[in-house]
Amino acid sequence: MRRPLADSRSPLSWRRLRSRFGISAPKVAVRTHLPWYWRAASVVALLAVSIALAGWVYDAGRRFAGFDRSETEQELKELRDKVAALEKDLGEARKVANAGESKLSIEATAARQLADQVKQLEQENGRLKEDLAVFENLAATENGTKNPVSIQRFAVEPGPAGGPYRYRMLVAAQGGKKGETRVDLQLHVVVQQAGKAATIDLPAAGDPDSQKYSIGFKYFRRVEGTFKVPSDARVKSVEARLSQGGTQVASKTATL
Secondary structure, rough: OHHHHHHHHHHHHHHHHHHHHOOOOOOOOOOOOOOOHHHHHHHHHHHHHHHHHHHHHHHHHHHHHHHOOOHHHHHHHHHHHHHHHHHHHOOOOOOHHHHHHHHHHHHHHHHHHHHHHHHHHHHHHHHHHHHHHHHHHHHOOOOOOOOOOEEEEEEEEEOOOOOOOEEEEEEEEOOOOOOOEEEEEEEEEEEEEOOOEEEEEEEEOOOOOOOHHHEEOEEEEEEEEEOOOOOOOEEEEEEEEEEHHHHHHHEEEEEO
């Protein structure tokens, strides 16, 4: 009973063995096992090659289209060099311009000073001519005059707004008198104030500065000074009076 069963199992085992190692056996693939870091390195290398290849293709495309990167960089370098050279030239030009402006400023200042000096010399020349005319007039009338002194070139000028008035005159001795001549000056100022005429005498009675109106000279003397009037008053005329011992010996009026 047991033997036939053993005989029936033997062919079945044989068929299974043949199916594993025969023509009908299943295919088996043999693969080499690689660590994970080698696989990562290979992926990175593949990506690097791909990026390099893409860059090369991009540069090749730019060159083919006429946009060479090296040529563009060369042109940029040349342009930067030109800009640097132009900036250097501009700086030198500015230095020259500044030097020229400084020179022109100095020359303009010198010209203004020279013009002021010429103006002063012209004014001094005019005063000298006036003095010469005065002296010639005095010499012509010296023998026939009875007054010991005379007033020449009396003028009054208004000052700046609210400022003092300035007066000037030339006082000369008459008759060939020798020694010092002393006279007292008084200004009789006529003003228009509040629609009415008024007079102001300088120096006023009891003025502590009356001594400055006492004039001493030998032949002639230039007299200059200032005086003030109320801010709401307008000067119409000024009369200069010279007196000796309380007696008036000369007078001159200037109208504004």
